Amino acid sequence: MINARHFPLLSFALLLLSLRLSLATSPPQQDPETPVARFQKYLRFNTAHPNPNYTAPVSFLTSLATSLGLKTQTLEFIPNKPTLLITWQGSNPSLHSLLFNSHLDSVPAEPSKWTHPPFSATLTPEGKIFARGAQDDKCIAIQYLEAIRNLKARNFVPTRTLHISFVPDEEIGGIDGSDKFVKSKEFKDLDVGFVLDEGQASVNDEFRVFYADRSPWNLIIKAKGVPGHGSRMYDNGAMENLMDSIEVINRFRDSQFDIVKAGKASNSEVISVNPVFLKAGIPSPTGFVMNMQPSEAEAGFDLRLPPTADPDLVKKRIAEEWAPAVRNMTYEIIEKGPLRDYMGRPLMTATDDSNPWWSVFKQAIAAAGGKLAKPEILSSTTDARFMRQLGIPAFGFSPMTNTPILLHDHNEFLKDTIFLKGIEVYEHIIHALSSFEEANSI
Numbered sequence: 362m363i364n365a366r367h368f369p370l371l372s373f374a375l376l377l378l379s380l381r382l383s384l385a386t387s388p389p390q391q392d393p394e395t396p397v398a399r400f401q402k403y404l405r406f407n408t409a410h411p412n413p414n415y416t417a418p419v420s421f422l423t424s425l426a427t428s429l430g431l432k433t434q435t436l437e438f439i440p441n442k443p444t445l446l447i448t449w450q451g452s453n454p455s456l457h458s459l460l461f462n463s464h465l466d467s468v469p470a471e472p473s474k475w476t477h478p479p480f481s482a483t484l485t486p487e488g489k490i491f492a493r494g495a496q497d498d499k500c501i502a503i504q505y506l507e508a509i510r511n512l513k514a515r516n517f518v519p520t521r522t523l524h525i526s527f528v529p530d531e532e533i534g535g536i537d538g539s540d541k542f543v544k545s546k547e548f549k550d551l552d553v554g555f556v557l558d559e560g561q562a563s564v565n566d567e568f569r570v571f572y573a574d575r576s577p578w579n580l581i582i583k584a585k586g587v588p589g590h591g592s593r594m595y596d597n598g599a600m601e602n603l604m605d606s607i608e609v610i611n612r613f614r615d616s617q618f619d620i621v622k623a624g625k626a627s628n629s630e631v632i633s634v635n636p637v638f639l640k641a642g643i644p645s646p647t648g649f650v651m652n653m654q655p656s657e658a659e660a661g662f663d664l665r666l667p668p669t670a671d672p673d674l675v676k677k678r679i680a681e682e683w684a685p686a687v688r689n690m691t692y693e694i695i696e697k698g699p700l701r702d703y704m705g706r707p708l709m710t711a712t713d714d715s716n717p718w719w720s721v722f723k724q725a726i727a728a729a730g731g732k733l734a735k736p737e738i739l740s741s742t743t744d745a746r747f748m749r750q751l752g753i754p755a756f757g758f759s760p761m762t763n764t765p766i767l768l769h770d771h772n773e774f775l776k777d778t779i780f781l782k783g784i785e786v787y788e789h790i791i792h793a794l795s796s797f798e799e800a801n802s803i
């Protein structure tokens with residue numbers, strides 16, 4: 362038997378051989394020093410609700426930023442819910458700054474429904490990177506930093522200061538995230554003049570840009586009525602009252618959907634109302650008592666209001682038609698965020714000449730060789746609404762063309778080529794916006 366202790370050279374050779382063998386049998390490793398590898402590393406942090414791990418990705422992003430010579434600051438408005446703020450100081454601090462935002466968290470994933478584990482960030486031979494958050498919105502977080510890396514390598518110095526914020530809890534409404542952040546003294550001190558936040562993928566070769574979000578309302582309507590035998594027909598039973606309301610609400614839903622179907626508006630430009638729960642009946646050991654009409658019944662609806670909708674009119678409709686007191690109905694509206702800015706104006710960012718940021722942004726996309734689609738209202742909601750509420754112009758933008766829209770879906774992925782092109786697009790955007798000096802009065 363050969364004892365390696367007595368044959369150091371032989372043992373070294375054996376070690377080399379085993380190393381070679383293990384290298385030959387293990388899959389090819391990604392170079393950790395590429396933008397795609399850094400993206401994969403960020404994607405591997407499980408920041409899905411209900412228990413997002415914020416600590417590890419924040420320290421990863423902090424070290425990335427520090428290695429680029431950027432200033433970092435971690436703010437904690439709520440314990441264990443950090444907001445990471447990264448700053449690239451501009452040469453003229455008297456100008457309003459730029460803020461590029463992204464959220465650290467993601468929605469959950471059901472691993473059994475995925476072809477690759479959702480936090481593996483598997484890169485397939487076709488270049489698809491599979492991970493929860495690949496589109497929503499960890500791509501933009503790394504793209505912001507990679508764009509800065511490339512601009513710094515070319516010795517570019519911004520005139521305006523650029524801040525990047527990585528916020529918690531966007532996917533659960535942002536109340537402990539962006540809402541707290543924008544109301545803080547630290548935010549005020551940033552003197553932000555323009556915000557870029559997340560957008561959505563585009564299935565064609567045009568980049569999508571969003572100038573407003575729809576505002577979500579949770580509506581719960583409750584009916585009370587006289588209980589009675591299941592065989593009796595009488596007026597004002599709770600179920601009957603609730604079903605009358607559901608019919609009325611459904612007619613309104615149809616009227617809005619008809620506008621979309623006729624091509625007169627997009628989905629995000631109308632008020633959507635969708636039933637999400639029904640609660641009624643008297644429970645029995647085997648299900649429900651079938652020969653009793655209950656004295657209470659309720660239903661829940663998800664409403665989305667575009668900024669063009671008049672919230673007072675919608676409230677009037679709910680009070681008079683959807684849950685009228687004369688039919689023993691009550692209701693509760695939970696507004697999940699603002700609808701108007703601090704001046705009472707609709708939460709919309711102008712996409713015309715009245716907004717100088719718009720033309721700079723548009724030109725930057727053209728300079729990157731990209732085409733911009735007609736600006737849209739986002740069907741859902743992002744943190745941008747909190748910045749718009751302060752009167753700060755904000756666009757939603759994620760540079761993903763020719764990509765299926767897979768946010769919150771199984772098998773969310775982004776192609777490496779699209780991810781890399783996005784970095785280039787942000788280089789143009791940062792270059793243009795941070796060099797733009799005329800918009801300081803806005």
Ligand SMILES: [Zn+2]
Pocket residue numbers: 464497498531559
């Ligand atoms: Zn998102």
